Amino acid sequence: MAGEYFGWGVIEEGWRKGPWTAEEDRLLIEYVKLHGEGRWNSVSRVAGLKRNGKSCRLRWVNYLRPDLKRGQITPHEENIILELHARWGNRWSTIARSLPGRTDNEIKNYWRTHFKKKAKSSSANNEKARARLLKRQQFQQQQQQQQQQPTPQQQMNQIALKKIMSYLDEDDQHRLPTLPQARQDMAALYPNSTAEDQQGFYYPVFNGYGFVPEAHNDENVWWDGLWNLDDHGEWCKQSCSA
């Protein structure tokens, strides 16, 4: 390493690294005001900042942008993060697009600190819930085999089930939203969905032992309603064909 000295705040090959000072922030804000976002590599030349382009972009995007929300992630935002992470995995920038004012870095950090580590602590309830879901999965497979050719809806349900199973690997079940919360989130996520669409979305609810279809005792109703929106259908079709 060719640093001027080792540790945080080092100057390496002419570039400053480490925490930003108030003066550096001021220079970067001034630069963006005058020249707009982009062309980050010219910041050092134009604004006299000893920071490379990547560092400048990161600082602006994650900290200085005026449209950033700041403050605690709300429970509603948390639900959206959970929902979208279940759907997209670690595609943080994709998830961030659905949360105005939040950055991919912020969401990534939030996920890691609040959810990721819980993956390692598998509780007895977790095991029970997994067993129940596994049973359902086997039931579904059996049904499909009997009918030879699974319907697209059955395929969708299979994919949805796998997603929930992966959820249990990575999260405490009680963090999953209740049905009304889930519907509210779906409405926010899919503004074009009709009230009927949202009513058709049944979210499995953890009751202390495993997942049950809230307000629906008939298993088939739950299965048919799960991941019922068109967009989810599209995603399932893609997953099925992949």
Add this chain to the structure above:
DNA sequence: AAGTTCTGCAACCGCATTATT
């Protein structure tokens, strides 16, 4: 009170993709 461990988060790194020359 002091030392250690844990937690949250800003910032870095490497790689992939996109834009420019």
Add this chain to the structure above:
DNA sequence: AAATAATGCGGTTGCAGAACT
């Protein structure tokens, strides 16, 4: 069309402060 530069993304690191022993 190829080379180079710029940008974007996800994973990781390291610091500071809080919590714990």
